[in-house]
Amino acid sequence: MTAGVDPVKLMKQEVGKAAADRVQSGTIVGLGTGSTTAYTIQFLGDRLKSGELKDIVGIPTSFQAEVLAKQYGIPLTTLDAVDHIDIAIDGADEVDPQKNLIKGGGAAHTREKIVDYLADQFIVVVDSSKIVDRLGSSFAVPVEVIPMAISPVMRAIEKLGGKPELRMGVKKAGPVITDQGNMVVDVKFDSIDDPANLEKSLNNIPGVLENGIFVGVTDLVLIGEVQDGKPVVKEM
Numbered sequence: 001m002t003a004g005v006d007p008v009k010l011m012k013q014e015v016g017k018a019a020a021d022r023v024q025s026g027t028i029v030g031l032g033t034g035s036t037t038a039y040t041i042q043f044l045g046d047r048l049k050s051g052e053l054k055d056i057v058g059i060p061t062s063f064q065a066e067v068l069a070k071q072y073g074i075p076l077t078t079l080d081a082v083d084h085i086d087i088a089i090d091g092a093d094e095v096d097p098q099k100n101l102i103k104g105g106g107a108a109h110t111r112e113k114i115v116d117y118l119a120d121q122f123i124v125v126v127d128s129s130k131i132v133d134r135l136g137s138s139f140a141v142p143v144e145v146i147p148m149a150i151s152p153v154m155r156a157i158e159k160l161g162g163k164p165e166l167r168m169g170v171k172k173a174g175p176v177i178t179d180q181g182n183m184v185v186d187v188k189f190d191s192i193d194d195p196a197n198l199e200k201s202l203n204n205i206p207g208v209l210e211n212g213i214f215v216g217v218t219d220l221v222l223i224g225e226v227q228d229g230k231p232v233v234k235e236m
């Protein structure tokens with residue numbers, strides 16, 4: 001491995017590129033959020049620039065993805081202008097053996113869920129640290145909440161057995177505010193036995209906009225690993 005280079009960064013780069021390589025000319029592409037898909041967006045821009053890839057349009061899942069797409073020369077569109085998405089590529093915070101996910105570490109899970117669920121093919125890009133036996137093992141479930149409902153939503157979440165914590169900003173005083181102007185509550189559960197049921201129960205609380213549990217939607221997971229000092233990509 002290249003001396004001094006962070007192995008997690010190398011895995012993210014490799015897997016981000018592997019996903020970008022799967023995008024074909026003439027397609028509508030959902031552009032995910034986070035540090036891994038940032039590489040995918042960069043490599044898509046490289047392929048467009050070299051002429052190897054032509055006529056793609058992106059649908060960003062966040063302000064971050066929009067800014068990166070503009071930076072790397074990827075034309076953008078909106079869900080009002082298209083009737084389908086061919087492929088979406090997005091990161092995840094946890095992936096279980098059934099390819100269910102926890103997402104929202106970057107507070108973008110609401111727009112991500114809209115875009116990723118609409119795609120004909122949904123590819124998840126992660127480094128190997130994100131693979132878990134059971135969702136919730138190490139990551140709390142992000143829940144986007146309309147600000148005036150924060151207190152009742154947190155009480156309702158406690159009744160479901162979760163431990164909610166309002167996500168606070170870094171280099172910003174006060175709570176994290178999402179791209180939609182809402183807040184995020186991170187909810188730790190002792191054990192998530194039935195992700196599909198928990199996803200529905202959380203979304204059923206008045207004031208919850210969306211939570212970060214994604215069930216039964218992932219087609220392919222590309223996993224970046226380091227083997228014999230070199231980054232490799234595995235499929236799940």
Ligand SMILES: O=C[C@H](O)[C@H](O)[C@H](O)COP(=O)(O)O
Nearest residue numbers: 034035036091104105106108
């Ligand atoms: O809200 C953010 C997203 O769900 C990200 O895709 C997720 O947090 C993974 O991000 P990263 O690739 O930076 O680990």
